[in-house]
Structures are given as C-alpha cells and as structure tokens.
Amino acid sequence: MHTSSTLTEHTADRGRAGHVPGLAHHFDDLAQQRQAGTLGMWAFLITEVMFFGGMFTAYAYYRYRYPAAFAAGSAHLDVTLGTINTAVLIGSSLTMVLAVHAAQLGRNRDIVRFFLMTIGLGLVFLVIKAFEYGHKWRDHLVPGRHFRWHGDGGGGPVQLFYSLYFAMTGMHALHMVIGMALIGVLAVMAGRGRFTPQNHNAVENIGLYWHFVDVIWIFLFPLLYLLGVHT
C-alpha cells in the first residue's frame, strides 16, 4: 500500500524516531497498541458472554419449567469425570498464568513450556469429554431419533436437558479447540523469541481468552452435573 519511506515520514511526525519492533504502522507507540489490543479482547469476551448467555437463558427457562426432568437428566451425568475435568481445566489456567508471567519477564523458553502444558491439559479435558459423550451415545441419551428414556420426568423435557447439555458443552469444547490452536501459534512465535517485557500483549490476551473459557465451564459444571446430586 505504501512505501517504507512514506511510512517513516508519517510515523516520525508523531514523535517516534526509527522503527520500533512489533509496532504496527497505524499506532503511535507500543502503549497505544497494547491498550487497543487489551480493550479489543475484553470487548470480544463481552460478545462471548452474550453468546453463551443465550443458551444460559434457554437453560434457566426450561429448568424453571421442568425441574423434575432436569434433575433426572442431570443424575445420569458422570459427576466423577466432570469433577476430574474441572480440576484439569483449573490446572490449565494455572499453567496459562505462568505462561503470562514468563512473558512479562520476556522468558520465551518458559512461555513455550507452559503453553505446551496448557495445550496438554486441554487435550486431557477433551479426551475425557469424548469418553463421556461416548457413554451418552451408548445409553441412548443423545437427542434425536436414537434417544430413549425410561426413567421419570417424561422423555420430552429430559431430551431438552440433553439438547442443552450437548449444545453448551459442545460450544465450550469448540472454544477450547480454537483456544488451543491459537496457543499453538503463539508457542511457535515464542519459540522464535518474539515476546519481550515491552511487547507481549498477544500472550496476555490469549490468557484472558483461556480464563474466560474456564469460567464458562465453572458455570456449566454445577448447572449440568451437580443439579441431580442435590435433588
């Protein structure tokens, strides 16, 4: 679009001499760039809250309408596997915090190490989730023509519960997959020594995203798994 000479002319008149590594042409300085990136990620997370909020609304409404069926459906979820997964995910948040800390110190090698641990824990979570989905398929609890329900509460509303279960956990898992792919990209960048104490905003932002995905699970776990235990 522009030659590099015009670029320096334009940027120079905002009081910046020479090229700052990692600074995009349309920002004045790294502070402005970091501010924009952070605000952008928070704004994006707000859209994510609203996105999941639609499903939480549907869940709240149907649970209010069919409390018995929701409790009965919930009782067939595997609390043990769910608890293990909760612990795994919280552990992955810890490794993510450590990666962000390493980035603040500019230790790229540590960033790579903690990123790989985060991806590993994410994989453990998804494998356990896959086993759970398999069990539900075997027990005819996947909604659709295959669905069979012989317990209390009526098949229809229980199927609603499982529709929401698969929609919500499925959407959560999709967010994890996307997050892990992004962490992979950033790990490669860290491997090339790209992050410095002054410029590591991408790591901070992926951290925000990963914690958000965690928090969604912290809401899903009691709503879906623990509901049946209490009633």
Place this chain on the structure above:
Amino acid sequence: MTTLPYSSPPTELNYLNVRYTLASWLLSVDHKRIAILYLLTITFFFALGGIFAVLIRMDLATPSPDLVTSETYNKLFTMHGVAMVFFFLIPGVPAVFGNFLVPMMIGARDLAFPRLNLLSWYIFATGGLFTLTSMVLGGVDTGWTFYTPYSSTYANTHVISAALGIFLTGFSSILTGLNFLVTIHTMRAPGMTWFKMPLFIWAHYATSIIILLGTPVVAIAIVLVFIERVFRIGIFDPALGGDPILFQHLFWFYSHPAVYIMILPSMGIVSELVTCFSRRRIFGYKFVAMSSVLIAVIGFLVWGHHMFVSGQGMYASLVFSYLSFFVAIPSAVKVFNWTATLYKGSISYHAPMLYVFGFVGLFTIGGLTGLFLANLGLDVHVHDTYFVVAHFHYIMVGGVIMAYMGGLHFWWPKMTGRLYSEGWARLGALIIFVGFNLTFFPQFLLGYLGMPRRYHYYPEEFQVLNVMSSAGATILGVGYLIPIVYLVWSLRWGPVAGPNPWGAKGLEWQTSSPPPTENFETTPVVTEEPYAYEEDAEVAVAH
C-alpha cells in the same frame, strides 16, 4: 476545526491510485478500500432486494393471485426482507461510511485492527454467498424472522444455508463494531476529547455497543435453530415441551436493537449534514450525543413489543409498552435539535441537504406511527397488517436509506475526488421522496382498513390503494437508478472536487480528496469543538 496547516496541493498518491491490481484491493487492509468493497457488495444486495420488492408490488397490483403462487410469494417477501435487512440496512451505513470515516474523523491512520476489518468483509461476502445459494436453489419461505417451529419443523425450503449466511454476517458486524469501539477509545488525535468528537462518531460508538451486546444473541438463536434442523435436536420443539416463544425472545432481543443499528449511524450522518448546510453549530451537542447512548440502552429493553399477540404475559407486555413509548424521547430530542440547528442558519439546498429534509420528515412519521404500535390496544388492531409494513418502511427506507443517500452524496467527493451533477442529484432526491411516499403512505391506510401483510391476493376494495403503492414503487425504482448513472458518470467526467468542496468542518475534509493511504500528511491536532461554522459564517458553500 483544527490547526492543521493544509495548504499544499493534494498529494499525487492517494488510496485509490496507489496500486491498481485486483489483489491490492482484495488483500487491502486500508479502511478506505474496505469501505469501497463493502459499498459494492451491499449495492448488489440492495439491487437484489429491490428486484424482489418489484416482483411483490407487481403481483399486488391486482387483487387476484395472477403473477406468482402463494408459495413463491412467501419466498419473495422472505428474500426481500433477508437481503434488505441483513445485507443492506444493518451493514449499510457502518460498514461503508463508518469504515471510511471513523478513523478520518478522529484523526487516526486506520482502524485499530485493520486485518480484522478485512476479515469482516470476507466473512460478510461468505455469508452473502450462502444466502445467495439458498436463493438460487429455490429460496426460503419462513419470513425474514425465521420463527420456529416454522423454520425448524415445517419449512422444507433452504433454511439452513440462509440461516448460516445470516449467522456469518452477524460475525462480520461484530468485528466491525469491535473495531469501531476500540478505535474510538484508543486512537483519537491529540486534543480530540470525548465531547469534541463529531456526532457521527458518537452515533457509531453507540451502534458498536448494540452490535457487541445484541448480535451474539441472535447468533446463538440461529445456531440452536440450525442444530434443531440438522440433528433433529429439539430446543424449540413443542413436541418435546420446547417453547417457540423462547426463540422469539432471543430473536427480538437482537432484532429490535438491530433497528437502532440501522438508524443510529443514519442519525449520525444527519447531524454532520444539517450543520454543514445550515452553517450552524449543532443545537445541544451533548443532548444529541447522549441521546444516541440512551437509544442504545433503552433499545435493549423494548423487544417484547414485537410479541404483544404471541402469548407473552400481560404484565410483561405492559412494561414493554411503556418502555417503547420511552425510547421515543431520545429520538425526539434529535429531531427537535436538528430543527433548532436550522433556526437562523444560512441554509443551502444541495442534494445531501434535500435527503436530510427527507429523512427528518419521514423519520418523524415513522416514529409517530411507532407510538401507535407501542400502544397495547391499538397494536392488537393493526398487528400484522400493512400499517406495520408502512411504519417500518418509513423508518428503514424513509429514514435509513434517505440518510444513506445523503451521506453518499456528501462524502462522494471525498471518496472519489470528483463532483457529480448537482442538478441531476436534486432531481433524483425529489423523485425518491415522491416515489417513497406514494409507495408507503397508502399502506398505512390499507393496514388500518384491515389488509393483512404477507398475502398475495386481497379483496377488490383495496385495489386503488394497492395500485397507488405499486405505481409509487416504480417511481422509487427510477429514483434509485438515476444516482447510479450520474455517480458512475462523475468518476470519469466529474469536475475535480478539491479537499473540501462543501466548506465542511470535520477532520476528514482537512486532507486531500481522495485521501492518502494513511489519511493525513501530518497528524492533526484538535483545538476547536466540532461544527464551529459560525466563526466563518460569511464563507458560503463553495460548490
């Protein structure tokens, strides 16, 4: 409005001629080029939606169902609504003028996330292709609202690809809104404090908030319909105890605020134009700015007025009714302040200003009939009649498209560097105004007399008004064709515009036309409040 020393002739290199290859357009991260990509795309969808409208009005010229079958008619009004709402009205002003102007008006070199901006266009185009595919394969007949169980259980048309297309355009508008929000927060030029921002920026700021909070909700509603159709998982299925009203709540939680996504940026355009062509400061700057924010907030609390007869609780309807009346207040604040701005101004009747007058008049009629519909008892009477159709066309066509055309004429010299024929432009504006009123005013009468919407035949006593409406649609169609001719003509033969043909005050006029890739030769420093027209009141509009 600034101390920017603009004296030198326009730089030879600008965003249009810096490169000519197709790839330099399709891979450009320049907000101005992306705005042009959007302009071309949405013009295509506007034409497409217009063709569907023409077919609808042709069929309705006679009481008997003689042009199309009922099923085809259902598809026509659905595809007219889908193309116009999701691919023209919602992206229209923000994606074209917002993209082009938000960075320039605040003195920035680009939006905060230029690559996301390009991505948003690609997502939009992909969504458009999905929706086009569904149209080519035979269309959709659910109405643009995709109500369940019609869209999930009973429709056997191409709902999935149409819904997927709309889902994708939602994400494109989320990226645009996010970009605006961050850019306005973090990239204003030195001296441009919040209350020195042009009102166009305030309008886009409020719009961004609506986009960010509303669009994800309709996205998830569409996802749920999608999986209900594909996997037969019944989240809204009454056979399983599911509730179709829940879909309506999720849908209108976005789709009513979406009306403000359309109208707020248009109001931003009007604020820019009315000050420039009356050579006056805006009357009550802070009130106009804050009314945008207030509309964004209250706009989220009125969605239930679409569901007065859907089986929504009576007390919920009461609250929604009151809140719907309440949202009229900030809208009226704007209209009164524009009118007060004109007072003692030196008004010039250039084409953009004619569109402003059209906007204010038609939006007022659309807004006042909105109060009829917010009234619980009256709404039951006119619900699902042509009264509603006329009401929202006065807001959307009479409001949004009038402002869109006004903005297009106002900033065309900035975008292209050329002036169009003023005489033809005024004629076009006049024809559009006449054609619009002839098309839609009879529909108020038809609706009040009891003609329901979405039927392609009607009792013979309604024919006179329907023929008037169809005739008006023809005139309106001609009105939209005229600008295409003279605007395209101006690209080659129009006089060179110069940096500021209107003597306008915004930062975007302080740089050359068309602007250079990074917008400004030197970063502007803002020292004055916006619309400081009265300091040099003796300077008439140059053109």
